[in-house]
Amino acid sequence: MDQREALARLRLCRSNGIGPRAFGKLLFRMGSAIEVLERWHELPAIATSQVRLADPAAMEREWTATEQDDARFLFLGDADYPDALAQIHDPPPVLTIKGRMELLAAPAVAIVGSRHASGNGRTLARTMAHDLACGDITVVSGLARGIDTAAHEGALGQPGATVAVVATGIDQVYPEQNASLAEEIGAQGLLVTERPFGAQPRAQAFPARNRIIAGLSLGVLVVEAAPRSGSLVTARLALEQGREVMAVPGSPLDERHRGTNQLIKDGAVLVEDAADIRAVIDPLVARKARLPRPAMTAPTRTFKARHDAGPxxxxxxxxxxxxxxxxxxxxxxxxxxxxxxxxxxxxxxxxxxxxxxxxxxxxxxxxxxxxxxxx
Structure with a gap:
């Protein structure tokens, strides 16, 4: 798409009151973001009264800052937008990415878990991530402390490499202790976010980030997780998206294993090493290779398919x-x-x-x- 349409889409995405579903409905109705903005006054008041359109000058500044940071925008409907993510209920209308974009098309497994991980948990996550990435499986995680950090570290430098989905702007790092790790991922792997340039961490952004982690992956592995943790939310999102869910069992005396043990009770695949993960993932990779790429060149087709699925x-x-x-x-x-x-x-x-x-x-x-x- 040309830059004028891209900037119009970015403006809609950054407007208060327009989420992924509203964005899709607007584009489905009008055909383009330019048309939506030009005919904004024609839309029903009930649909626009709670919306505060973003400043177009701010969009120009974000575009420039993103390019200067060696990052780029990827819009839903672009040829390089990952197919699997496009098929979830609320795909991000725009992603900001930095690094090796080709990793978005690679078979991927998410590895998530406790921020307060045990030493054994970190070692296991690092080893599994390393073994998967050595076998051309990309490891996706969220750059958090604990299990996420270990997973990224294990996969870095290997053929499959790693993707970090962050809950901040592409130029920000949270936690700060992972600044050097984020820099390495931006150079050797891929950083991904749906948040604006310069955005600081906020609590509600982390669960939303988790749907992207699951959406990019064929399956999600939870290494350690307490009950009602963010990692379990990621696992449930993965189930809703039709992904495989795997978990590492642990002692019921350790709070960090109660969540993973419950996942296994509920039907998650019990895994102990990368070979167990490959037994689950390899058939999915083979099946994906046999399927033709969806013929979808614009987001309106994605949303049209949902509207045409029946009343x-x-x-x-x-x-x-x-x-x-x-x-x-x-x-x-x-x-x-x-x-x-x-x-x-x-x-x-x-x-x-x-x-x-x-x-x-x-x-x-x-x-x-x-x-x-x-x-």
Missing amino acids: TPVQDADVLTARVVSFLGPEPLAVDDLVRQCQATTAQIHETLIELELAGRLERHGGNRVSLLFA
């Missing part, structure tokens, strides 16, 4: 969220029952539940049941 009882996200909340309470309710009571599709319910979970309002229970968390 759905509930299409407004805010209305559905309110309906889900009204049916939930402190007592666990089966998700299947929630689908029937809300008269929505399973995909819509799962997407809404993920948003509630990321907002800290949802608790999951065994037997595919959920309840609301009350402050």
Whole structure:
């Protein structure tokens, strides 16, 4: 696309009140971001009243700063945008990337886990990542302390290399102690973010980042994780996206293993080394190689496929969220029952539940049941 359309898309992406789903609906309706902005006054007030359009001059500055940092933008619908990520419920309309872009097309496994990892956990994550990357599997993680750091370190310098999905601007590093690691990844691997240039870390950005980690990967391995940790959110997102979930078992006396042990109880694949991971991933890699690349050159095709899939009882996200909340309470309710009571599709319910979970309002229970968390 030309730079004028790219800047228009960047402006929509950076506008307060326009998330990935709203962005998709706008482009589906108007055909281009330029058309959306030029006809903004024609849109229903109910759709625009809560939106604060970004300053176009700020978009020019972000574009320049990104190029000066040796990074670039990748828009949903671009030929190089990763196919797997494009197929999730809420793909980022724009990514900022720095490093080896070809890694986005490579088969990948995410390795995540506790920030307060044990020494054994770090060693295991580093070894597994090294062995996978030696075998041309790219290792994806989130540049956090603990397991994430060990995974990146193990994969660096190997053929598969590593991708770090960060929750800050491409020019920022969090935690600061990983500054040199981030620099190495930007040179030998790939840094990825959906956040604007210069963006500082904030709590709500980390769970949103996790959906990208899962979306880029064929499977997610959780090495150590306490109950209700961010790593378990990543695992659940992976399940919703149709990815494989794997976990390393551990002592029930260690809080850091309670989450992974529960994942295994719930059906995650128990793994102990890279060979176990390859047994899960290699058939997926072979199947992916046999499939033709989706013929999708514009984001409107992605969203059109969803709209043309057939009528759905509930299409407004805010209305559905309110309906889900009204049916939930402190007592666990089966998700299947929630689908029937809300008269929505399973995909819509799962997407809404993920948003509630990321907002800290949802608790999951065994037997595919959920309840609301009350402050």
